[in-house]
Structures are given as structure tokens and as C-alpha cells.
Amino acid sequence: MEISSINRRALLRGSAKAGAATALAGVLGGLMTRQAMAAHTNGQLAPLASPYGPLFPVKDQETGLELLKLPRGFTYRSMSWTGDKMTDGGIVAPRHDGMGVVSVGGAGGQDTYLIRNHEVQGASSLIDAPAQYDTAVQNGQLIGGGCDVLKVRNGKLIENYATIGGTFNNCAGGVTPWGTWITCEETFYDGTAQGGKKHGYVFECSIDPRQTTGQPLVAMGRLYHEAIAVDPVTGYVYETEDRRNVSGFYRFKPNDTTPAYGALAKGGKLQAAKVAGVDQAKLLALGGSNAVSEVGQTLEIEWVDIDNPDADPVGGASGPYLEGLGKGALTMSRGEGIWQHGDTIAIVDTAFGRDGSSRDGRGQGAVWIYTPSTSDPERGTMTLLYAAASEVAGNNPDNITISPRGGILTCDDGDAVEDEFGRGNRLMGYTDHGEAYIFAKNNINLSDADLAAMGRSGQFTAKDDRGNEFAGATFDFDGHTLFVNVQTPGVTFAIRGPWALGNL
Numbered sequence: 001m002e003i004s005s006i007n008r009r010a011l012l013r014g015s016a017k018a019g020a021a022t023a024l025a026g027v028l029g030g031l032m033t034r035q036a037m038a039a040h041t042n043g044q045l046a047p048l049a050s051p052y053g054p055l056f057p058v059k060d061q062e063t064g065l066e067l068l069k070l071p072r073g074f075t076y077r078s079m080s081w082t083g084d085k086m087t088d089g090g091i092v093a094p095r096h097d098g099m100g101v102v103s104v105g106g107a108g109g110q111d112t113y114l115i116r117n118h119e120v121q122g123a124s125s126l127i128d129a130p131a132q133y134d135t136a137v138q139n140g141q142l143i144g145g146g147c148d149v150l151k152v153r154n155g156k157l158i159e160n161y162a163t164i165g166g167t168f169n170n171c172a173g174g175v176t177p178w179g180t181w182i183t184c185e186e187t188f189y190d191g192t193a194q195g196g197k198k199h200g201y202v203f204e205c206s207i208d209p210r211q212t213t214g215q216p217l218v219a220m221g222r223l224y225h226e227a228i229a230v231d232p233v234t235g236y237v238y239e240t241e242d243r244r245n246v247s248g249f250y251r252f253k254p255n256d257t258t259p260a261y262g263a264l265a266k267g268g269k270l271q272a273a274k275v276a277g278v279d280q281a282k283l284l285a286l287g288g289s290n291a292v293s294e295v296g297q298t299l300e301i302e303w304v305d306i307d308n309p310d311a312d313p314v315g316g317a318s319g320p321y322l323e324g325l326g327k328g329a330l331t332m333s334r335g336e337g338i339w340q341h342g343d344t345i346a347i348v349d350t351a352f353g354r355d356g357s358s359r360d361g362r363g364q365g366a367v368w369i370y371t372p373s374t375s376d377p378e379r380g381t382m383t384l385l386y387a388a389a390s391e392v393a394g395n396n397p398d399n400i401t402i403s404p405r406g407g408i409l410t411c412d413d414g415d416a417v418e419d420e421f422g423r424g425n426r427l428m429g430y431t432d433h434g435e436a437y438i439f440a441k442n443n444i445n446l447s448d449a450d451l452a453a454m455g456r457s458g459q460f461t462a463k464d465d466r467g468n469e470f471a472g473a474t475f476d477f478d479g480h481t482l483f484v485n486v487q488t489p490g491v492t493f494a495i496r497g498p499w500a501l502g503n504l
Contacts (some may be wrong), residue, residue, distance in 0.1 A: 003261065009340075011069065012050040015151075016110050016304045019031075019468075020174040023389075024238050024299055024421055030306050033098060033459065035050040035051075035244060036492075037164065038425075040485075042294075042295075042385065043286065043295060043296075043353065043364075043380065043387035043388075043389030043393070044288060044388055044389060044390075044393040044435055045389050045390055045392075045393050046384065046392055046393050047073040047392065047393055047419075047428070047436050047438050048116045048388065048431060048435050048436065048437045049437065050071065050072075050429065050437040050438055050439060050502065051357075051429075051431075051437070051500075051501055051502030051503065052439060052497075052504075053071045053072055053501075054071065054420075054438065054474070055069040055071060055115055055199060055324075055421040055438065055441055055442055056070070056071075056072065056078065057069050057077065058070045058071060058074065060076060060077065060078045060417050061075060061077045061126060062077045062078045062079065063078055063453070063454050064456070065333055065446070065450055065453075066443055066444055067270055067442050067444050067491075068440055068441070068442065068443050068493065068495075069422070069424065069440060069441040070439075070440050070495065070497070071435050071439070071497070071501075073276075073498045073501075074440075074495060074497030074498070075495070076317070076494060076495040076496070077155050077156060077491050077493070077498055078331075078491050078492070078493055079150070079157035079275065079491075079493075079494065080092050080096075080116075080148075080150055080160050080490045080491070080492045080502075081456060081459065081489065081490060082094040082095075082096070082241065082459060082460050082461075082488075082490030082491070083391055083456065083459030083460060083490075084160075084456075084459070085272065086148065086162065086288075087160050087161055087440075087450075088128070088160075088161035088162060089128070090127070090128040090129075090148075090161070090162050091128075091295075092148070092160065092191060092227060093120055093123075093127050093145075093148070093490075093493040094120060094249035094472060094488070094489075094490045095119040095120050095398075095487050095488065095490060096117070096118065096472065096485035096486070096487055096490045096491065096492060097118065097119040097170065097171055097185070097472055097485065097487055098104075098116075098170070098171060098172030098173045098174075098227060098337075098399060098471060098472050099112050099114055099115065099116040099117065099472030099473075099474055099483065099484075099485060099492070100114065100115060100173065100174065100175035100181050100470070100472075100474045100488060101113070101175065101474050101475065101476050101483065102114065102115055102175050102176075102179050102180060102181050102207060102472070102502070103171075103179040103207055103475065104131070104144070104154070104476075104477060106391035107439035109156065110153050110154070111137065111151055111152070111153050112152045112153070112476050112477075113149060113150070113151055113152075113191075113207045114149070114150040114152065114208065114474065114483055114492075115147050115148070115149055115150075115163065115180075115181035115183075115205050115341070115460070116147060116148055116149075116150060116297070116472060116485070116492065117145075117147055117170035117172065117173060117184075117472070118144075118145055118146055118147065118148070118170055119145065119148075119169065119170055119171050119487070120144035120146075120169070120170070120185070121143070121145065121168055121169050121189075121221070122138070122139060122140075122141030122142065122143065122144060122145075122402045123141060123142055123144025124142065124144075125142060126139065126142050126143070126146075126165045126166055127144065127145070127146035127147075127148070127165035127166075128143065128160075128162055128163070128165065128386070128402050129146055129147075129148075129162035129163055129164050129165040129209060129214075130163070130209040130210065130212065131163065131164045131165070131209065131212040131213060131214030132164070132165050132166040133164070133165070133166040133197065133203065133214045133215075133216065133246070134166040134168070134196050134197040134199070135166050135169070136191060136192075136194060136195040136196035136197070136410075137195075138191045138194040138195075138196045139194070141328070143165075143166050143168050143191070143196070143199075144162045145165075145166075145167045145168050145169055145185070146162065146163075146165035146166065146167050146170060146184050147162070147163050147164045147167075147170060147181065147205050148160060148161060148162045148163060149161050149162075149163050149207050150210075151207075152481075152494060153494060154483055155494040156174070156494075157238030157304040158403045159342055162207065162209065162473075163205045163206065163207070163209045163212045164183065164203060164205050164212050164214055165214075165278055166214065167183065167185055167198075167199070167203060167209075168185050168187045168189050168199040169186045169187045169189075170183050170184065170185060170186075171184055171185075171225070171226055172186075172226050172227035172336070172398075172399055172472075173188035173202070173227055173228060173437050174185055174228035174229050174237075174338065174339075174340075175229065175382035175474075176204075176230050176259075177230055177232040177259055177406065178259040178285040179207070179260070180203055180204050180205060180207075180259065181204070181205045181206075181208075182203070182205075182207050182217075182230075182237070182264075183202065183203050183205055184202045184225035184226060184228065184230045185199050185200055185201055185202070185225055185238075185368055186224055186226060186242055186383065187199050187224065188200050188222070188224060188312075188313045188318070189201055190312075196329050197204060198222065198224040198317070199223070199225055200224065200225065200313075200401050201217060201218060201220070201221075201222060202216065202217050202220050202221075202222075202225055203216055204217065204261060204264060204265070204418075205485065206261055208449055209265070209503070211261055211493065213265075214260075215265065215443075216338050216461050217264050218309070218310050219252070219267045219269075219309055220264070220268075220312075220341045221250060221252070221270050221272060221310075221318070221320045222309065222310050222311070222312070222318065222319065222320070223239070223241045223248075223318045223320055223321070224241050224242055224243040224247075224318060225240075225242075225339045226240040226241060226242040226335055226336050226338075227239075227335075227336065227337050227341055228338065229338040229340040229345050230340060230418075231274040231340060231345070231372065232259075232340070234253075234257070234301050234372070234377065235253075235254055235257030235263070235341075236251050236252065236253055236254075237249070237251065237252040237254070238251045238252075238338055238345055238347075238370070238373075239251065239252065239273070239331050239338075240293045240332075240333075240335030240336060240337070240338050240347060241318065241319065241321065241335050242334050242335055242336055242347075242350070243317065243321070244315060244333065244334050244351060244361055245284060245331065245333055245334075245360065245361040246318075246331065247270055247331065247333065247334055247335045247390045248273070248315040248318075248320065248324050248325075248329055248330070248331065248332070248335075248370075249272070249273040249323045249330065249335060249370075250270060250272050250273070250306070250318060250320065250324075250330055251270075251271050251273070251303065252264075252269070252270050253269045253271065254266065254267075254268040255266050255268045256268075257312055263282055264349060266347065267308075269292075269305060270305075270306040270309040270320060270362075271303040271304060271305055271306060272304050272306055272320065272321075272323075272324030272327070272329035272330075273301050273302075273303060273329060273330050273382075273501060274301065274302050274304050274327070274328050274329045274330055274380070275291050275299050275300065275330050275476075276299075276301065276302045277300070278328075278330075279328035279330070280328055280329070280331065280424040281299075282347065283299075283329065283330055283332050283333070283352070284332070284333045284352065284360040284361040285332065285333075285352060285354045285361065285381075286353070286387060287358045289360075290360065292329070292384055295384050295385075295386065296383070296384060296434075297383070297384050298381050298382070298383045299381065299382045299383075300381060301379060301380045301381060301382050302379050303378055303379075304327040304328065304329055305327075306320045306323050306324055306376065306472070307323065308314060308323060311323065319408050332334065333349050333350070333351040333360070333361030333362075333363075334349060334350045334351040334355075334361070334482050335347065335348070335349060335350075335409065336348040336349070336350040336397070336398045336400070336411050336413075337398060337399040337401075337411075337439050338400065339400050339401050339402050339408075340402075341402040341406065342406070343372065343420065344369050344370065344371050345369070345370040345371075345372075345410055346367060346368070346369055346370075346385070346402060347368040347369075347382075347400075347412060348367055348368075348398065348400045349366045349367075349368060349396055350365045350396045350397060350413060351363060351365060351367060351396065352364075352365055352366035352387060353365065353366070353387060353388065353389070363387075363388070363389075363466065364388035364389070364390065364394040364395065364414070365387075365388050365395075365396045365397045366384060366386060366388070366394075367382065367384075367385045367386040367387075367397065367400070367408065367410065367430070367434070368382050368385060369382070369383045369385050370382050371383070372499075385408075385430070385434040386430060386435070386436060388436070390411060390416060391414065391417055392419055393436060394428070394436060395412040395413070395414035395415070395417050395425065395426065396412065396413045396414035396473065397410035397411065397412060397413065397428065397467060398410070398411050398412070398413035398470075399411040399470070399471050399472055399473055400473070401473040401474050401475060402479065403475045403479050403482075403499070403504045404475060404477065405479055405499070405503065405504065406427060406503070407502070407503035407504035408414065408429070408430040409427055409430070409473055409482070409504055410427070410430075411425075411427060411440065411469060411471055411472075411473050411484070412425040412426045412427070412428065412470060413425075413469045415467055416442075416466050418449075419438065421441055422436065422441065423466050423467075424441040424442040424443055424444075424467070425438070425441070425442045425466065425467060425468065425469055426438050426440065426441050426470070427439045427440040427441075427443070427470055427473065427484065429502065429503070429504055431503065432503060440471060440488055441466075441504070442465070442490065442493070443464065444464075444465040444466060444468070444470065444486060444491075445463075445464045446462045446463065446489070447462050448462045450462065458473055460489040460490065461489070463490055465486065465488055467486040468482055468486055468487055468489075469484045469486070469487050470485065470487075471486070471487050472485040472492075475504075479499060479500055480495050480496060480499075481495065481496050482494075482495040483495075483504075484497075
């Protein structure tokens, strides 16, 4: 696997990121212009025209079926469907979710390695991985979540094998600058009464299954975890929490900032974000009793220590959230995807806004930009980049990624939207002014005949899956290929095309 050369590449990549000027500077400059013009201060009502053009059904280069709608000139290949046999002899688990490109290797660096989550709870079998966390039978089932590795060459799957099993509801996670993946459990499940273990932790995974330990990073908190992002300059790990209207925003300061597998396991200090000068600020919607009143607003952020990161949940809220709240920490509606790029971090709040009954934290979603202070490491700012004021403009964005060119892309997670390109969930791009446009749509609507033609009869149910979510969007290091999952029926796509026509 050429692990040493892969790690050297990852370290060099991290150093390059730390020294590079961020492409998001144009986004933030555009925000200030929009704020001065008072444009869209109540959120975006409809998508902009895409710089890549309108969408059309495009045939999969692997199956010949029209599984996605994409702009002209884009192609894709499907791989690693639920139930496929992996090269290690195991079977691909269902519910493909968070995913990241972690390393490159092979002759000439032609191989791309991804690690992918499976958001599974109970199952009839464990993911057959060398590293296992919780192997106890509980409520008549095993804990069926975990991660696998995909080795891809020129957009085609070469190798697929498991790296961790026995974890619960692996939702999202994040890549590290040293070439590993942090997978996150979105749960408070406690199986100790049945001979199992507590859940709600994060785990570090390597492309080398011999290196993955399967041990939780307890100091990073027992939360309803969603995703993480690592600042390559400080080594701080930023964490989101997906629990409606009781979600904090956190960072972990490791004791050991060595950029290598296992350093995070040496412990550190968990902290929660607080709006400076405002105790228990609510970042749930625009206006009202909340701390944010318009798109483009910037909030000053400071951090409070969490003394007991492993505290049990109370009343549906995590122990760390409740401790942070008692110290004045902020609340988000539902923290979802988070992604680091240059000197900024993009954060999704999937339910920011209000519903038809004017309930806070039940809207169509938002994207924030967190920027650490260059002069005071204990402070930073959060700027509201985008907020959706209608389902058409935003459909509860979930996972997020940023291309090497600095373009933001999110994965829809709401019900299927009916728009000018038909029915289906979407991938949304964002202009340099923080306005959303439609980049792609889910078009998976399989019949029994389609499954037979694919050679996958009986692996999963033939049905209309256009309303199922995209997840795990991530670009390769060169920005040539976008990898993304559709969670159900469970499939990964490698998308290529004329990216230079737009900002992705």
C-alpha cells in the first residue's frame, strides 16, 4: 500500500494548505457587498442559474442507466453498491453516508483512497473489519455501522475493503491533514446493560486496516456527532452536533498536535463556542430572539471549556451541550457537515430558519463560515454565508465539501424537490456571493428489469429512490473528480467534467 509515501504526500498537502491564501476570500468579500446592499437579508427564495448550465439525464458509464441528472459535458461512473462483494471477501453495507478522500498512492500517484461511512444501527451482522468496537448482541441485533475503504483509479473502483465495524450510526466525519478519516457516531445509544458499550464517540480510521484500532476518542466528547474538520495550522478539531435545537459547536485542542495517526488518542481539551458578550445565543433563525438578524452578519466567537466531555445525555441533550450552555455557549438548530479550506471552515446548519408555524430551527437550512483569529487563538468569527427561505432555494443541506478551487457544494437532505429539472434531491453549488444554484439531481428510479440488467437482482429493492439524500461529497486532491454517495439504495459515484466553467 506504500503507506509511508502516502503519509508523506498527506503531510505535504497539509503544509500547502496552511501556507496558501484561501479562495474563500472572494466569498467573504461578496458577503460584505451583499450586506451593504441589504440584498436577500431574509434568505434566498430561488436558486440562481448554474454557471454549468441546465441539467439533463446522463447515462452511467458502468451500468448504462440514467442515474443522475448533470450539466452537459459531465460524465460519471457508479461503484460499490449495497450488497456488492468487496475485495476482502466482505459485503458492502447499506446506507452510504459521509466520505472523504484521504490519500493518494500507487505508481505515479494514480490511485485515490476514500474512506466511507455506513449509517447503520442494528443489523444481522457486523461489518467484517479487522477493527471492531462493540461486538455484543443487543436487542437481538449486532451494531452494524462502520467504514470501508475505496481505492479508485481513473474513476474506476480497483479495491474495496472494510476498516472498522461495531460502531453505531456512522453519519459524517472528516479527513485529517495526515491522511486518515475521523468517523462520527450520531447517537447516544448505551448498550452497557446488555453487555455492550456506550456510543456517541468518534474513531480514527486509516486506509491500512492493520493501523485502525477501533478505540473511541473519548476526550473529543460523547455527542450526537455529525462531522469534524481539522485546522492544519493549529491542529484543532472542530465538531458539529446534530440534535434539533440543542446542538453546540465545538473544538478539540489535542495534547499532541503531531500530524500522525494516534496523536488524537492522547487526549486534549474539548471546548464549546460562545457568542462574545451574549450568553446562550440562539443561532436558529433570522431575527426574533436569535442572535443573527440577516445574511452576511458576522458574530464574534470565544470558547468555553468542557470539563466532562463524556457526561451522559439528559432529556435529549448531550452532556457537553448542557455544560457548555451553562457557561453561556451558543445553540445551533442542527449542526451537520463541516469542511476546512485555507484559513476558514464552512459549517452547515441544516434546519436554520422557521417552518410555517413560525417554529425556530425548522427551516430550510444555512451555511456559516468560521474564521479563526490570527492574533488570538481563543477567538474567531462566524459569518452567515447563506440561508434558504424556501424549499426550492434550499432543501436542508447536510454534508458539505469545498473543491480545491474554493467552490462550496452541499448535499440536499430533505424530501425530493420538484423544480425545473424534475423531481429529485440535489447537489447545490454556491457562487462567490454565497447564493445557491443546482449542480446535480438524483435520478435513481430502478425497476426489477434494471436490477437484472445490472446483475444485482435481490441485492436491494427496486423502487423510486430520487427522494433519497446525496451524502459524502468530496473532491480528489486535483479537483478533477467529485465523489458522492446516494445513501439509499447505497451507491458511490465518481463525477468528472468541465469544472472550470464554474467555481467548483
